[in-house]
Amino acid sequence: MNTLELLELLEDNARLTPEEIAVMLQADAGEVRRAIQELEQNKTILKYMTLVNWEKAGEEKVSAMIEVRITPQRDVGFDAVARRICRFPEVRSVRLMSGAYDLAVFIEGRTMREVSHFVATRLATIEGVISTTTHFVLKTYKQDGVIVEDSEEDRRLIVSP
Amino acid sequence: MNKTWCERINPVVRDMPPSGIRRFFDMVAETKGVISLGVGEPDFVTPWHIREACIYSLEKGYTMYTSNSGLLELRYAIARDLAETYGVTYDPKSEILVTVGVSQALDLALRALVCPGDEVLIPEPSYVSYAPTVTLAGGKVVSLPTGMEQGFCLRAHQVEAAITPRTKILLLCYPNNPTGAVLDRKTLLEIAEVVVAHDLIVISDEIYDKLTYVGQHTCVASLPGMKERTVLLNGFSKSYAMTGWRVGYACGHGDFIAAMTKIHQYTMLCAPITAQMAALEALKNGRAGMERMVREYNRRRHLVLHAFRDMGLPCFEPKGAFYAFPEIRVTGLTSEEFAEILLQEEKVAVVPGNAFGSSGEGFVRCSYAASLEDLGEALRRMAQLVRRRGVRPRVISTPSRHLPARDAGVSAAGGASSRIFHPGRN
Numbered sequence A: 001m002n003t004l005e006l007l008e009l010l011e012d013n014a015r016l017t018p019e020e021i022a023v024m025l026q027a028d029a030g031e032v033r034r035a036i037q038e039l040e041q042n043k044t045i046l047k048y049m050t051l052v053n054w055e056k057a058g059e060e061k062v063s064a065m066i067e068v069r070i071t072p073q074r075d076v077g078f079d080a081v082a083r084r085i086c087r088f089p090e091v092r093s094v095r096l097m098s099g100a101y102d103l104a105v106f107i108e109g110r111t112m113r114e115v116s117h118f119v120a121t122r123l124a125t126i127e128g129v130i131s132t133t134t135h136f137v138l139k140t141y142k143q144d145g146v147i148v149e150d151s152e153e154d155r156r157l158i159v160s161p
Numbered sequence B: 001m002n003k004t005w006c007e008r009i010n011p012v013v014r015d016m017p018p019s020g021i022r023r024f025f026d027m028v029a030e031t032k033g034v035i036s037l038g039v040g041e042p043d044f045v046t047p048w049h050i051r052e053a054c055i056y057s058l059e060k061g062y063t064m065y066t067s068n069s070g071l072l073e074l075r076y077a078i079a080r081d082l083a084e085t086y087g088v089t090y091d092p093k094s095e096i097l098v099t100v101g102v103s104q105a106l107d108l109a110l111r112a113l114v115c116p117g118d119e120v121l122i123p124e125p126s127y128v129s130y131a132p133t134v135t136l137a138g139g140k141v142v143s144l145p146t147g148m149e150q151g152f153c154l155r156a157h158q159v160e161a162a163i164t165p166r167t168k169i170l171l172l173c174y175p176n177n178p179t180g181a182v183l184d185r186k187t188l189l190e191i192a193e194v195v196v197a198h199d200l201i202v203i204s205d206e207i208y209d210k211l212t213y214v215g216q217h218t219c220v221a222s223l224p225g226m227k228e229r230t231v232l233l234n235g236f237s238k239s240y241a242m243t244g245w246r247v248g249y250a251c252g253h254g255d256f257i258a259a260m261t262k263i264h265q266y267t268m269l270c271a272p273i274t275a276q277m278a279a280l281e282a283l284k285n286g287r288a289g290m291e292r293m294v295r296e297y298n299r300r301r302h303l304v305l306h307a308f309r310d311m312g313l314p315c316f317e318p319k320g321a322f323y324a325f326p327e328i329r330v331t332g333l334t335s336e337e338f339a340e341i342l343l344q345e346e347k348v349a350v351v352p353g354n355a356f357g358s359s360g361e362g363f364v365r366c367s368y369a370a371s372l373e374d375l376g377e378a379l380r381r382m383a384q385l386v387r388r389r390g391v392r393p394r395v396i397s398t399p400s401r402h403l404p405a406r407d408a409g410v411s412a413a414g415g416a417s418s419r420i421f422h423p424g425r426n
Helices: A003-012 A018-024 A029-041 A079-086 A112-123 B020-030 B048-059 B072-086 B101-113 B130-136 B156-162 B185-197 B254-267 B273-285 B287-311 B335-346 B372-388
Strands: A062-070 A091-096 A103-109 A129-136 B096-099 B119-124 B140-145 B167-172 B201-205 B230-235 B248-251 B364-367
Touching (some): A003 A029, A018 A029, A062 A079, A062 A112, A103 A112, A112 A129, B020 B335, B072 B096, B072 B248, B101 B167, B101 B230, B140 B156, B248 B254, B287 B372, B335 B372
Parallel strands (some): B119 B167, B201 B230
Antiparallel strands (some): A062 A103, A062 A129, B096 B248, B230 B248
């Protein structure tokens, strides 16, 4: 069985059952189940999640991308500071970037005030953080490969030769 | 008026039956909430980079006629693609003609070749347009029925047996619509031998070539001695999800392409430039996207085959295109009855097999170019109908070891000696 294809299927739809995957990949269901288990155990599969359009659910959320410049430390480089930032539950993602700043930190909060407060009191005060630049998200068009308001429905004729 | 329109209409056209799909289409269109497995086109929209390239070409003002033969750059790209994929070389300047889909290419080829009364051999079940296009060109259709027991594959001896002094053309379409059958190299070589011996021309519609899931597609023109007597037709509709763009092409001997081009220049002038621009982008940068789609179709192919087996419908393993052609005789219904009842009682549309010729009777065509969700739901509903018709679902819960003896790839559902499910493969 092709593990990459298995991952590709699950990344697109985590609700597929091992039986369904087994049929599609011409494998044995037990084999699929074992492969998934192993991928979960060795953390190749990190988590199964649902992509939610919170705006549609009536939940107000404010998110921001914060450019963080930090002083790399001897032996650990950027890792120590990055790992500290990771621990805050408000932080959705942390990535080391090439270019004018070091870390791209995505934050989610309930209000703008909450996010600003977090940046000012938590993030900016971490030792090693030189500066932060906060960019608030105004609108999300596409997220994790999914276009939020996709108008491309099936327009094919219902029967064709 | 002294005469009615009916009297004035060319009898060839007047007496031509409308497509078997048409009547069914009207019926489906009136029913609400239908899941359709009756669609003969990809469920993907054209990849964005192709659409974007077309938009850009419009912005730059590419809105004029092209050469009758099509954009030279596109013809070069087609030649390169064929050379790289099949090792067949065509001169882009004289041996390739860009057309408005394969449909037009086929029409041109037949009109340029067929003299009144010439016989054209067509393996059946076949795509609905072949026979009428031959008739319109003044030719006589000779059907070569292929059944499930032969894996819907044409055999050389069938061609041989059908040949008369008037036989001129063998029209091939593999991977096949509606059966999904492919012809392997060996079978094609045997057919080619007959073709050469009787000095026939092959028109080969290879629109589904890229959608081959088992083995490799054999391009007829790549066989020894066949390039000179083959008119190769292909296009962008299926492999790049570009049905509505209507771009196809014909490749063949320079003299013949020139003849086709003559009809083309008087009746069509050229294929639309915007679509040609998009096709060029597809050939330049479309491979990765196309391969992704093919992988996806292949998974769905396994899914539908498995489902038919489970519901107790014998189904030949389709090795190409995106159709499955299960046999529905066990339900005691004809193709049309089955399709109608399935539509009315379960709101699922499939195409009755007899729409593709009388040898398609007893089968229905199910397209798996549909989303996984739709496919799953449609198959569930289909299984309900099949069960109501008294067919026992034959669930084989533990797929067994590899079993030999399946040369035709036919699986009688639940049969001990043949099956669809190959856990060992891949």
